[in-house]
Amino acid sequence: MTQEQEATMIANIRQFNRFYTMQLGLLQQHVFDSEYSLTEMRVIYEIHFNHQTTATGIREALNIDAGYLSRLLRNFEKKGLVIKHPLPEDGRSSYLQLTARGKKLMAQMNELSDMQIRQMLADLSVEQRRQVGHAMNKVRCLLKMPGGRPRLEDVEIRHGLQPGDIGDIIRVHGQVYAEEYQYDLRFEQYVTETLHEFLQTYNPAKDRVWLANCFGELAGMIAIIHKGRGRAQLRWFLIRPEFRGIGLGRALMQEAMDFCRAQRFREVYLLTTNQQQTAAGIYLKAGFVKTASTPEHLWGQDVYEERYELKMPTGS
Template sequence: MSANIDNVNTIRRFNRFYTRQIGLLDQHILDSPFSLSEVRVLYEISNTGNCTAGQLIESLLIDGGYLSRILKNFEKNGIVSRRPAATDARTRYLQLTAKGKKLMQTLDARSSRQIADVLAPLSAGQQQAVVHSMQTIQQALSERRPIALPDIVFRHELLPGDAGYLIYLHGELYAKETGYNLEFEAYVCKTFYDFLQHYHPSKDRVFLATYNNRIVGAVAIAGHSKMQAQLRWLLVHPDMRGIGLGKKLVQDAMDFCREKQYKHVYLLTTDQQTTAAKLYLEAGFVKTEEVPQQMWGHRLKEVRYEWRSR
């Protein structure tokens, strides 16, 4: 897939901005006599067990001849030393000397202070937004394994802001994926308002899936009586689909229903939500009704599914 030229230009503008912001155009880094490349080499040696020159070339994508000159300068200044591997004298490990370790402690402290100075003018919310954005960039561009279910953190405590964010996600995702209009978001707002008016953990539960402290999936059980409950607001963010998250959310919701001994659970959806429908059927729901409707800017069928305990 080729990159959009507007995206390319936006990233280039950000690169220029961030380079100025943290002083990467300075000849020397962190008020030290070292260049950025030299500091990166020191950092890798400090944080890599049994570090070799070959590992540095691979991890830093640095020219071998340039690295050799850096290492010779470090050894000359008593910052780095080499020791032969116990199993192969031809392999020599790089390590920081006592002087080198003290230097790295100083550089680490300066780096932390520099980042703290960048963040200091920002509010707590803005700082968190910056951190989340950087985590997203790292995740998207790194070569690490794809996100898997064990990476997701689950909770069911309903906190201030959760309902508002879920309303936002419903409005945004359904508009993009099915073309629902503002009437749908108003409907979601009203249903959440009704739910929160009567919410009590003894009969109701919202299951939230989070990644990097952001909600990426949800479902809820609303208890209507001692015997009956409703499953509502199943949602999985597009980035988290295909890892079994939707199935787990529905399973957790139905386990809660069994725990509370609900005999009858129902849900309302549309015939357009085919992926979710498969999850409901797998969980033991049965389609009981289809009613043609004109709503949310579409002509569709409202579908009712029901589950009954045996």
């Protein structure tokens, strides 16, 4: 990234911060015309959300001055919002809980906050609202914010090709392989050609492409293509880096293998390179065996093109 590009990016982020701060009224002295400041409500939220947190836990979570936090907590105790309980393992320390009055305040603030968000999104379509939510989840994920890492439960796996899917498959392959393996544009051309060839004989009854979507974008994919005489090919298996490590690869492979068994394929094969070691581990766990490894110069790189085969159990 050039200095000019970085400056533009920083300016865009700061502009959004100013917009969102004004949009949510965060510059107001008190939250929702209450007697509480934003910092005070964040402390109350931490106590509510974590159930049995300590002052140290709040200070670390919010990066707040210890003396200032101590004064806030004493004020909350006087107002009957917070109560302290000695820790069983250390009588000198206490964990914090909201009282009934504190829980009522939290419920009121949550309701007002929900209403504010609804008003902000009121003029948007259902799809536009979904896009806003996905975009915010994506920002949290990229910045590795607490709770921002994608989970398998956040992923929707579907099959049945829709307009735009082919373009997304090509784009993601081109981007990921260029970033991770420095493949040149010939690789993107190769993916385009293989998909073009596939579409000429695409039969939804015998062929299947699974697409995993998370935060409104394509997170991963896998496909099984029938080749006749009880044979099939596994293709385009790819998980984007930020969605790895959550079990998505295993979930997609399970979908593919279940489909192969339902179709009663006798043999499934795939072609890959020696660079895709993580994927190779998933192939081996699924029962594939490497049957060939040939040195090649492909897409601007010296690689070994490898073939894996799986003999499906008879009677499956």
